[in-house]
Amino acid sequence: MIKLEDNLGRRFEKLRISLLNDCNFSCVYCVSEDFGNVKTIQKPVTDQPLSPEEFAKLIEAVHRLTGLKSIRLTGGEPLLYGNLFQLIDHIQKIGISDIRLTTNAYYLKEKASKLFYAGVKSVNISVDAIDKDIFSKISRHPNTSRVFSGIEAAVKAGMNVKLNAVVMRGKNDSQIIPLLDYATDLGVKIRFLELMKMGHLYHSENGLFFPEKEILDIIQEKYAIENIQREHAETSNYWRTSGGGIFGIIANESTPFCHDCNRLRMDSNGIFYGCLSNAHGEKLSAYMDDDFLLTEKLRGLLRLKQPVKFHGSELSMRNIGG
Ligand code: SAM
Protein backbone atom coordinates (compact mmCIF):
# COMPACT_ATOMS: atom_id res chain seq x y z
CA MET A 1 0.00 0.00 0.00
CA ILE A 2 1.30 3.46 -0.97
CA LYS A 3 1.68 6.00 1.83
CA LEU A 4 -1.12 8.50 1.43
CA GLU A 5 -0.67 10.97 4.24
CA ASP A 6 -0.51 14.75 4.46
CA ASN A 7 1.92 16.91 6.45
CA LEU A 8 -0.38 16.77 9.51
CA GLY A 9 -0.28 12.96 9.39
CA ARG A 10 -3.86 12.74 8.14
CA ARG A 11 -4.97 9.75 6.05
CA PHE A 12 -8.22 8.60 4.53
CA GLU A 13 -9.38 5.87 6.91
CA LYS A 14 -13.14 6.32 6.85
CA LEU A 15 -15.38 6.67 3.82
CA ARG A 16 -18.82 8.27 4.01
CA ILE A 17 -21.11 7.60 1.10
CA SER A 18 -24.19 9.63 0.30
CA LEU A 19 -26.22 6.87 -1.35
CA LEU A 20 -28.83 9.23 -2.79
CA ASN A 21 -29.90 12.87 -2.59
CA ASP A 22 -33.53 12.03 -1.92
CA CYS A 23 -35.02 12.24 1.51
CA ASN A 24 -38.50 11.94 2.99
CA PHE A 25 -37.67 14.78 5.44
CA SER A 26 -36.74 18.35 4.53
CA CYS A 27 -34.92 19.52 7.64
CA VAL A 28 -34.63 23.29 7.73
CA TYR A 29 -30.83 23.26 8.04
CA CYS A 30 -30.43 20.80 5.16
CA VAL A 31 -33.06 21.79 2.59
CA SER A 32 -33.82 25.38 1.58
CA GLU A 33 -37.25 26.89 2.03
CA ASP A 34 -38.10 26.73 -1.66
CA PHE A 35 -37.10 23.04 -1.55
CA GLY A 36 -34.80 23.86 -4.45
CA ASN A 37 -32.07 21.33 -4.75
CA VAL A 38 -28.72 22.43 -3.62
CA LYS A 39 -26.26 24.27 -5.72
CA THR A 40 -23.21 22.25 -6.59
CA ILE A 41 -20.31 23.09 -8.82
CA GLN A 42 -20.14 19.52 -10.15
CA LYS A 43 -21.49 18.88 -13.64
CA PRO A 44 -23.24 16.82 -14.66
CA VAL A 45 -25.13 15.77 -11.57
CA THR A 46 -28.06 13.45 -11.99
CA ASP A 47 -30.56 12.34 -9.42
CA GLN A 48 -29.98 8.74 -10.41
CA PRO A 49 -27.63 7.22 -7.82
CA LEU A 50 -25.00 4.66 -8.72
CA SER A 51 -25.91 0.98 -8.61
CA PRO A 52 -24.48 -1.22 -5.81
CA GLU A 53 -21.99 -2.67 -8.33
CA GLU A 54 -20.83 0.81 -9.40
CA PHE A 55 -20.43 1.92 -5.78
CA ALA A 56 -18.61 -1.32 -4.95
CA LYS A 57 -16.09 -0.87 -7.78
CA LEU A 58 -15.18 2.59 -6.53
CA ILE A 59 -15.00 1.47 -2.90
CA GLU A 60 -12.80 -1.49 -3.79
CA ALA A 61 -10.30 0.70 -5.69
CA VAL A 62 -10.06 3.28 -2.90
CA HIS A 63 -9.79 0.54 -0.26
CA ARG A 64 -6.92 -1.06 -2.20
CA LEU A 65 -4.90 2.16 -1.88
CA THR A 66 -5.96 3.46 1.51
CA GLY A 67 -6.92 0.40 3.59
CA LEU A 68 -10.25 1.85 4.72
CA LYS A 69 -11.18 0.98 8.30
CA SER A 70 -14.88 1.75 8.05
CA ILE A 71 -17.69 2.90 5.81
CA ARG A 72 -20.66 5.02 6.78
CA LEU A 73 -23.74 4.88 4.57
CA THR A 74 -25.65 8.11 4.61
CA GLY A 75 -27.51 10.45 2.31
CA GLY A 76 -30.07 11.92 1.72
CA GLU A 77 -31.90 9.15 3.48
CA PRO A 78 -29.95 5.89 3.03
CA LEU A 79 -32.92 3.68 3.93
CA LEU A 80 -34.58 4.91 0.73
CA TYR A 81 -31.78 3.44 -1.39
CA GLY A 82 -33.47 0.48 -3.05
CA ASN A 83 -30.47 -1.86 -3.16
CA LEU A 84 -29.11 -1.19 0.29
CA PHE A 85 -28.68 -4.83 1.32
CA GLN A 86 -26.95 -5.73 -1.94
CA LEU A 87 -24.52 -2.88 -1.39
CA ILE A 88 -23.82 -3.99 2.19
CA ASP A 89 -23.11 -7.47 0.88
CA HIS A 90 -20.65 -6.08 -1.71
CA ILE A 91 -18.85 -4.04 0.96
CA GLN A 92 -18.50 -7.12 3.18
CA LYS A 93 -17.01 -9.04 0.26
CA ILE A 94 -14.49 -6.24 -0.35
CA GLY A 95 -13.27 -6.96 3.18
CA ILE A 96 -14.60 -3.96 5.09
CA SER A 97 -16.63 -5.30 7.97
CA ASP A 98 -17.15 -2.05 9.92
CA ILE A 99 -20.23 -0.69 8.14
CA ARG A 100 -22.24 2.08 9.80
CA LEU A 101 -25.34 4.02 8.92
CA THR A 102 -26.69 7.54 9.51
CA THR A 103 -30.45 7.79 9.18
CA ASN A 104 -33.53 9.76 10.16
CA ALA A 105 -34.92 6.38 11.36
CA TYR A 106 -38.31 6.82 9.71
CA TYR A 107 -38.01 3.39 8.06
CA LEU A 108 -35.75 1.84 10.68
CA LYS A 109 -38.31 -0.08 12.70
CA GLU A 110 -38.89 -2.51 9.82
CA LYS A 111 -35.20 -2.79 8.90
CA ALA A 112 -33.20 -2.68 12.15
CA SER A 113 -32.84 -6.45 12.70
CA LYS A 114 -32.11 -7.19 9.07
CA LEU A 115 -29.46 -4.45 9.01
CA PHE A 116 -27.88 -5.80 12.20
CA TYR A 117 -27.66 -9.31 10.76
CA ALA A 118 -26.31 -7.92 7.48
CA GLY A 119 -23.42 -6.45 9.50
CA VAL A 120 -24.47 -2.89 10.29
CA LYS A 121 -23.73 -2.80 14.01
CA SER A 122 -23.69 0.98 14.49
CA VAL A 123 -26.27 3.56 13.62
CA ASN A 124 -26.41 7.34 14.10
CA ILE A 125 -29.94 8.66 14.24
CA SER A 126 -30.98 12.26 13.78
CA VAL A 127 -33.53 13.46 16.30
CA ASP A 128 -33.82 17.20 16.79
CA ALA A 129 -36.62 17.39 19.38
CA ILE A 130 -38.77 15.33 21.72
CA ASP A 131 -41.65 17.77 21.37
CA LYS A 132 -43.71 16.68 18.35
CA ASP A 133 -44.54 20.14 17.06
CA ILE A 134 -40.97 21.35 17.29
CA PHE A 135 -39.67 18.18 15.58
CA SER A 136 -42.26 18.45 12.80
CA LYS A 137 -41.41 22.08 12.15
CA ILE A 138 -37.70 21.29 11.88
CA SER A 139 -38.06 18.14 9.77
CA ARG A 140 -41.05 19.53 7.83
CA HIS A 141 -42.66 16.13 8.31
CA PRO A 142 -45.93 15.49 10.16
CA ASN A 143 -45.16 12.06 11.57
CA THR A 144 -42.02 12.12 13.68
CA SER A 145 -43.22 9.44 16.11
CA ARG A 146 -41.85 6.82 13.71
CA VAL A 147 -38.37 8.17 14.44
CA PHE A 148 -38.72 7.10 18.08
CA SER A 149 -39.99 3.63 17.22
CA GLY A 150 -37.06 3.36 14.81
CA ILE A 151 -34.60 4.34 17.54
CA GLU A 152 -36.09 1.84 19.97
CA ALA A 153 -36.07 -0.95 17.36
CA ALA A 154 -32.38 -0.33 16.69
CA VAL A 155 -31.56 -0.57 20.40
CA LYS A 156 -33.62 -3.76 20.65
CA ALA A 157 -31.84 -5.25 17.63
CA GLY A 158 -28.52 -4.83 19.49
CA MET A 159 -27.14 -1.97 17.44
CA ASN A 160 -24.77 0.58 18.91
CA VAL A 161 -27.03 3.64 18.68
CA LYS A 162 -25.99 7.29 18.85
CA LEU A 163 -28.43 10.15 18.54
CA ASN A 164 -27.60 13.41 16.72
CA ALA A 165 -29.39 16.70 17.33
CA VAL A 166 -28.56 19.94 15.52
CA VAL A 167 -29.21 22.75 18.00
CA MET A 168 -30.71 25.97 16.62
CA ARG A 169 -31.37 29.14 18.58
CA GLY A 170 -35.06 29.73 19.18
CA LYS A 171 -36.05 26.53 17.38
CA ASN A 172 -34.99 23.60 19.56
CA ASP A 173 -32.61 24.90 22.24
CA SER A 174 -35.48 24.14 24.66
CA GLN A 175 -35.06 20.45 23.71
CA ILE A 176 -31.49 19.95 24.91
CA ILE A 177 -32.48 18.56 28.34
CA PRO A 178 -35.48 16.51 27.09
CA LEU A 179 -33.25 14.94 24.40
CA LEU A 180 -30.46 14.25 26.87
CA ASP A 181 -32.87 12.67 29.35
CA TYR A 182 -34.49 10.56 26.62
CA ALA A 183 -31.07 9.26 25.51
CA THR A 184 -29.99 8.60 29.10
CA ASP A 185 -33.16 6.64 29.88
CA LEU A 186 -32.61 4.57 26.75
CA GLY A 187 -28.94 3.99 27.62
CA VAL A 188 -27.55 5.57 24.43
CA LYS A 189 -25.23 8.49 23.73
CA ILE A 190 -26.47 11.72 22.25
CA ARG A 191 -24.45 14.31 20.37
CA PHE A 192 -25.47 17.92 19.97
CA LEU A 193 -24.25 19.52 16.77
CA GLU A 194 -23.41 23.13 16.17
CA LEU A 195 -25.15 24.32 13.03
CA MET A 196 -22.85 24.21 10.01
CA LYS A 197 -22.98 26.73 7.18
CA MET A 198 -23.65 24.35 4.37
CA GLY A 199 -25.82 24.47 1.27
CA HIS A 200 -28.45 27.22 1.50
CA LEU A 201 -26.98 28.37 4.86
CA TYR A 202 -23.60 29.11 3.31
CA HIS A 203 -24.35 32.70 2.36
CA SER A 204 -26.80 33.42 5.19
CA GLU A 205 -26.37 35.16 8.51
CA ASN A 206 -25.93 32.47 11.11
CA GLY A 207 -28.60 33.76 13.51
CA LEU A 208 -29.67 30.23 14.43
CA PHE A 209 -26.18 29.26 15.53
CA PHE A 210 -26.09 27.93 19.10
CA PRO A 211 -22.54 27.44 20.43
CA GLU A 212 -21.04 24.64 22.46
CA LYS A 213 -20.62 26.87 25.51
CA GLU A 214 -24.34 27.60 25.73
CA ILE A 215 -25.20 23.91 25.30
CA LEU A 216 -22.86 23.12 28.20
CA ASP A 217 -24.35 25.94 30.32
CA ILE A 218 -27.86 24.55 29.86
CA ILE A 219 -26.81 21.01 30.74
CA GLN A 220 -24.85 22.18 33.78
CA GLU A 221 -27.92 23.92 35.17
CA LYS A 222 -29.29 20.42 35.74
CA TYR A 223 -26.28 18.09 35.94
CA ALA A 224 -22.66 18.08 37.02
CA ILE A 225 -20.54 17.00 34.06
CA GLU A 226 -17.13 15.43 33.59
CA ASN A 227 -15.15 15.55 30.34
CA ILE A 228 -14.16 12.25 28.71
CA GLN A 229 -10.83 12.01 26.85
CA ARG A 230 -11.33 12.59 23.10
CA GLU A 231 -10.36 9.71 20.82
CA HIS A 232 -8.24 10.19 17.68
CA ALA A 233 -10.19 11.66 14.72
CA GLU A 234 -13.42 11.91 16.74
CA THR A 235 -15.75 14.66 15.59
CA SER A 236 -17.21 14.93 19.06
CA ASN A 237 -16.05 15.77 22.55
CA TYR A 238 -17.88 13.75 25.19
CA TRP A 239 -18.99 14.34 28.79
CA ARG A 240 -20.51 12.11 31.47
CA THR A 241 -23.37 13.61 33.49
CA SER A 242 -24.24 13.13 37.16
CA GLY A 243 -27.56 11.74 35.83
CA GLY A 244 -25.76 8.73 34.34
CA GLY A 245 -25.86 9.94 30.72
CA ILE A 246 -23.14 10.47 28.15
CA PHE A 247 -23.41 13.30 25.68
CA GLY A 248 -21.16 14.75 23.02
CA ILE A 249 -20.91 18.05 21.21
CA ILE A 250 -19.82 18.29 17.59
CA ALA A 251 -18.58 21.84 17.63
CA ASN A 252 -17.23 22.66 14.19
CA GLU A 253 -17.06 26.30 15.09
CA SER A 254 -16.15 26.35 18.79
CA THR A 255 -13.84 23.30 18.98
CA PRO A 256 -12.71 22.51 15.43
CA PHE A 257 -11.45 19.01 14.74
CA CYS A 258 -9.91 19.30 11.26
CA HIS A 259 -6.37 18.64 12.54
CA ASP A 260 -6.81 14.85 12.67
CA CYS A 261 -9.73 14.36 10.26
CA ASN A 262 -9.53 10.96 8.54
CA ARG A 263 -12.69 11.12 6.41
CA LEU A 264 -13.18 10.83 2.67
CA ARG A 265 -16.61 11.35 1.13
CA MET A 266 -18.36 10.10 -1.98
CA ASP A 267 -21.66 11.39 -3.30
CA SER A 268 -24.39 9.40 -5.03
CA ASN A 269 -22.84 10.07 -8.45
CA GLY A 270 -19.46 8.69 -7.46
CA ILE A 271 -17.79 12.07 -6.94
CA PHE A 272 -15.24 12.09 -4.12
CA TYR A 273 -14.57 14.95 -1.69
CA GLY A 274 -11.58 15.30 0.62
CA CYS A 275 -13.12 17.89 2.88
CA LEU A 276 -16.61 19.04 3.87
CA SER A 277 -15.40 22.60 3.59
CA ASN A 278 -14.29 22.32 -0.01
CA ALA A 279 -16.87 21.83 -2.74
CA HIS A 280 -14.28 20.59 -5.22
CA GLY A 281 -14.99 16.96 -6.07
CA GLU A 282 -13.26 14.38 -8.23
CA LYS A 283 -14.94 11.77 -10.36
CA LEU A 284 -12.52 8.87 -9.91
CA SER A 285 -14.17 6.26 -12.12
CA ALA A 286 -11.73 6.86 -14.97
CA TYR A 287 -8.75 5.92 -12.76
CA MET A 288 -10.00 2.70 -11.17
CA ASP A 289 -7.43 0.49 -12.87
CA ASP A 290 -4.49 2.89 -12.66
CA ASP A 291 -3.06 2.91 -9.14
CA PHE A 292 -0.57 5.66 -9.95
CA LEU A 293 -3.16 8.16 -11.21
CA LEU A 294 -5.69 7.15 -8.57
CA THR A 295 -3.09 7.76 -5.85
CA GLU A 296 -2.32 11.20 -7.31
CA LYS A 297 -6.03 12.07 -7.37
CA LEU A 298 -6.47 10.92 -3.75
CA ARG A 299 -3.39 12.91 -2.73
CA GLY A 300 -5.00 15.97 -4.35
CA LEU A 301 -8.18 15.39 -2.33
CA LEU A 302 -6.17 15.01 0.87
CA ARG A 303 -4.55 18.41 0.18
CA LEU A 304 -8.01 20.01 0.25
CA LYS A 305 -8.48 19.32 3.96
CA GLN A 306 -8.56 22.45 6.09
CA PRO A 307 -5.61 22.83 8.48
CA VAL A 308 -7.72 24.01 11.42
CA LYS A 309 -11.33 24.79 10.86
CA PHE A 310 -14.42 24.18 8.73
CA HIS A 311 -15.44 27.28 6.76
CA GLY A 312 -18.70 26.10 5.22
CA SER A 313 -19.58 25.01 1.73
CA GLU A 314 -22.17 25.54 -0.98
CA LEU A 315 -22.76 21.81 -0.96
CA SER A 316 -25.56 20.57 1.26
CA MET A 317 -24.98 17.76 3.74
CA ARG A 318 -27.62 15.82 1.95
CA ASN A 319 -25.50 15.76 -1.21
CA ILE A 320 -22.07 15.32 0.28
CA GLY A 321 -23.19 12.88 2.98
CA GLY A 322 -23.32 14.07 6.60
N1 SAM B 1 -30.95 11.57 6.45
C1 SAM B 1 -30.01 11.08 7.37
C2 SAM B 1 -30.08 11.80 8.70
O1 SAM B 1 -30.68 12.85 8.77
O2 SAM B 1 -29.52 11.28 9.65
C3 SAM B 1 -28.58 11.08 6.87
C4 SAM B 1 -28.12 12.29 6.13
S1 SAM B 1 -28.04 13.80 7.07
C5 SAM B 1 -27.42 14.90 5.85
C6 SAM B 1 -26.67 13.48 8.15
C7 SAM B 1 -26.48 14.40 9.30
O3 SAM B 1 -26.15 15.69 8.83
C8 SAM B 1 -27.70 14.56 10.19
O4 SAM B 1 -27.36 14.23 11.52
C9 SAM B 1 -28.04 16.02 10.08
O5 SAM B 1 -28.56 16.52 11.26
C10 SAM B 1 -26.70 16.62 9.74
N2 SAM B 1 -26.78 17.93 9.08
C11 SAM B 1 -27.35 18.23 7.89
N3 SAM B 1 -27.21 19.54 7.61
C12 SAM B 1 -26.54 20.09 8.65
C13 SAM B 1 -26.08 21.41 8.96
N4 SAM B 1 -26.26 22.43 8.14
N5 SAM B 1 -25.39 21.59 10.13
C14 SAM B 1 -25.18 20.55 10.97
N6 SAM B 1 -25.57 19.29 10.72
C15 SAM B 1 -26.25 19.06 9.59
Ligand code: SF4
Ligand atom coordinates in the same frame (compact mmCIF):
# COMPACT_ATOMS: atom_id res chain seq x y z
FE1 SF4 C 1 -33.12 14.41 5.16
FE2 SF4 C 1 -31.19 13.97 6.88
FE3 SF4 C 1 -31.22 16.24 5.43
FE4 SF4 C 1 -33.01 15.88 7.33
S1 SF4 C 1 -30.79 16.03 7.61
S2 SF4 C 1 -33.43 16.57 5.23
S3 SF4 C 1 -33.39 13.72 7.30
S4 SF4 C 1 -30.95 14.22 4.67
